[in-house]
Amino acid sequence: MTTGPISGYHLIRPEDLHWRPSNLMKIPNADYLERTGSGNLGARLWRLPPRSANTLHKHVRSEEFYFVLEGTGRMRVGDETLTVPKYGGVLVGPDLLRQVFNDTDEDVLWLIVGAPEELEYLQGTKSKADLSLIYPEDPAQLPEELAGTEWPPKD
Secondary structure: OOOOOOOOOOOOOHHHOOEEEOOOOOOEEEEOOOOOOOOOOEEEEEEEOOOEEOOOEOOOOOEEEEEEEEOOEEEEEOOEEEEEOOOOEEEEOOOOOEEEEEOOOOOEEEEEEEEOOOHHHOOOOOOOOOHHHOOOOOOOOOOHHHOOOOOOOOO
Protein backbone atom coordinates (compact mmCIF):
# COMPACT_ATOMS: atom_id res chain seq x y z
CA MET A 1 0.00 0.00 0.00
CA THR A 2 1.55 3.31 -1.06
CA THR A 3 0.43 6.84 -0.53
CA GLY A 4 0.68 9.86 -2.72
CA PRO A 5 3.81 11.99 -2.79
CA ILE A 6 4.75 13.95 0.31
CA SER A 7 4.02 17.64 0.46
CA GLY A 8 7.04 19.95 0.68
CA TYR A 9 10.36 18.54 1.86
CA HIS A 10 12.03 16.97 4.88
CA LEU A 11 15.62 17.72 5.90
CA ILE A 12 17.24 14.80 7.72
CA ARG A 13 20.39 15.53 9.70
CA PRO A 14 22.80 12.82 10.85
CA GLU A 15 21.87 13.52 14.48
CA ASP A 16 18.22 12.79 13.60
CA LEU A 17 19.03 9.19 12.68
CA HIS A 18 18.29 6.39 15.11
CA TRP A 19 20.73 3.48 14.73
CA ARG A 20 19.54 0.06 15.83
CA PRO A 21 20.47 -3.59 15.17
CA SER A 22 18.27 -5.31 12.59
CA ASN A 23 15.80 -7.85 13.96
CA LEU A 24 17.22 -11.05 12.52
CA MET A 25 20.87 -10.48 11.61
CA LYS A 26 21.74 -7.72 14.14
CA ILE A 27 23.28 -5.40 11.49
CA PRO A 28 23.41 -1.73 12.63
CA ASN A 29 21.07 0.34 10.46
CA ALA A 30 19.36 3.71 10.40
CA ASP A 31 16.12 4.45 8.55
CA TYR A 32 16.39 7.77 6.74
CA LEU A 33 12.73 8.10 5.91
CA GLU A 34 10.91 6.82 9.00
CA ARG A 35 10.15 10.36 10.20
CA THR A 36 9.10 11.75 6.81
CA GLY A 37 5.85 9.85 6.36
CA SER A 38 6.83 8.57 2.91
CA GLY A 39 4.91 5.45 1.99
CA ASN A 40 6.48 5.29 -1.47
CA LEU A 41 10.21 5.16 -0.80
CA GLY A 42 12.44 3.42 1.73
CA ALA A 43 16.06 4.41 2.42
CA ARG A 44 18.37 2.96 5.06
CA LEU A 45 22.02 3.07 5.97
CA TRP A 46 23.46 -0.37 6.78
CA ARG A 47 26.86 -0.64 8.49
CA LEU A 48 28.09 -4.20 8.02
CA PRO A 49 30.77 -5.17 10.55
CA PRO A 50 33.64 -7.42 9.41
CA ARG A 51 32.59 -11.02 8.64
CA SER A 52 28.83 -10.32 8.71
CA ALA A 53 25.81 -10.62 6.44
CA ASN A 54 22.33 -9.17 6.12
CA THR A 55 19.26 -11.30 5.35
CA LEU A 56 18.90 -13.26 2.13
CA HIS A 57 15.65 -11.91 0.70
CA LYS A 58 13.69 -10.67 -2.28
CA HIS A 59 10.67 -8.41 -2.72
CA VAL A 60 7.18 -8.56 -4.15
CA ARG A 61 7.11 -5.09 -5.75
CA SER A 62 10.17 -3.11 -4.63
CA GLU A 63 13.20 -2.38 -6.73
CA GLU A 64 16.25 -1.69 -4.57
CA PHE A 65 19.33 0.41 -5.30
CA TYR A 66 22.42 -0.57 -3.31
CA PHE A 67 25.15 2.08 -3.04
CA VAL A 68 28.51 1.66 -1.24
CA LEU A 69 29.55 4.73 0.78
CA GLU A 70 32.55 3.24 2.65
CA GLY A 71 34.62 0.13 2.05
CA THR A 72 34.20 -2.50 -0.65
CA GLY A 73 30.73 -3.98 -0.94
CA ARG A 74 29.99 -7.63 -1.57
CA MET A 75 26.59 -9.06 -2.39
CA ARG A 76 24.82 -12.08 -3.77
CA VAL A 77 22.25 -11.41 -6.48
CA GLY A 78 20.58 -14.57 -7.74
CA ASP A 79 23.43 -17.02 -8.41
CA GLU A 80 26.11 -14.35 -8.80
CA THR A 81 28.48 -12.78 -6.27
CA LEU A 82 29.27 -9.14 -6.99
CA THR A 83 32.06 -6.88 -5.73
CA VAL A 84 30.91 -3.26 -5.57
CA PRO A 85 33.59 -0.57 -5.18
CA LYS A 86 33.20 2.53 -3.01
CA TYR A 87 30.67 4.85 -4.75
CA GLY A 88 29.50 1.97 -6.93
CA GLY A 89 25.92 0.80 -7.02
CA VAL A 90 23.64 -2.06 -8.05
CA LEU A 91 19.94 -1.89 -8.99
CA VAL A 92 18.07 -5.13 -8.22
CA GLY A 93 14.57 -6.06 -9.40
CA PRO A 94 12.02 -7.37 -6.91
CA ASP A 95 12.05 -11.05 -7.85
CA LEU A 96 15.78 -11.74 -7.41
CA LEU A 97 17.18 -13.09 -4.14
CA ARG A 98 19.82 -10.74 -2.76
CA GLN A 99 22.09 -10.46 0.28
CA VAL A 100 24.77 -7.93 1.18
CA PHE A 101 27.65 -9.34 3.18
CA ASN A 102 31.08 -8.33 4.39
CA ASP A 103 33.94 -10.81 4.04
CA THR A 104 36.60 -8.16 4.79
CA ASP A 105 38.21 -6.94 8.01
CA GLU A 106 36.78 -3.39 7.69
CA ASP A 107 33.23 -2.03 8.12
CA VAL A 108 31.26 -1.48 4.93
CA LEU A 109 28.59 1.25 4.81
CA TRP A 110 25.73 0.81 2.32
CA LEU A 111 22.86 3.14 1.44
CA ILE A 112 19.94 1.01 0.27
CA VAL A 113 16.98 2.75 -1.35
CA GLY A 114 13.81 0.93 -2.40
CA ALA A 115 10.50 1.73 -4.03
CA PRO A 116 7.67 1.24 -3.73
CA GLU A 117 7.90 0.67 0.01
CA GLU A 118 6.34 -2.65 1.05
CA LEU A 119 5.05 -1.51 4.43
CA GLU A 120 3.00 -4.65 5.01
CA TYR A 121 6.22 -6.68 5.38
CA LEU A 122 7.87 -4.50 8.03
CA GLN A 123 8.30 -6.03 11.48
CA GLY A 124 5.48 -4.99 13.79
CA THR A 125 2.80 -4.38 11.16
CA LYS A 126 -0.65 -5.68 11.92
CA SER A 127 -1.01 -7.32 8.49
CA LYS A 128 -0.82 -11.07 8.08
CA ALA A 129 1.61 -10.85 5.15
CA ASP A 130 3.03 -14.10 3.74
CA LEU A 131 6.71 -13.69 4.66
CA SER A 132 7.65 -16.68 2.48
CA LEU A 133 7.24 -14.28 -0.45
CA ILE A 134 10.29 -12.29 0.67
CA TYR A 135 12.07 -15.11 2.50
CA PRO A 136 11.63 -18.17 0.23
CA GLU A 137 14.87 -19.63 1.66
CA ASP A 138 16.46 -19.42 5.11
CA PRO A 139 17.05 -15.65 5.46
CA ALA A 140 19.86 -16.16 8.00
CA GLN A 141 22.01 -18.38 5.78
CA LEU A 142 25.48 -17.05 5.09
CA PRO A 143 27.15 -16.94 1.69
CA GLU A 144 29.96 -19.43 1.05
CA GLU A 145 32.49 -16.59 1.44
CA LEU A 146 31.63 -16.54 5.16
CA ALA A 147 31.87 -20.32 5.69
CA GLY A 148 32.93 -21.03 9.27
CA THR A 149 31.74 -17.62 10.49
CA GLU A 150 29.13 -17.35 13.24
CA TRP A 151 26.69 -14.56 12.43
CA PRO A 152 24.60 -13.05 13.90
CA PRO A 153 26.43 -12.75 17.21
CA LYS A 154 24.95 -14.63 20.12
CA ASP A 155 23.41 -12.38 22.78
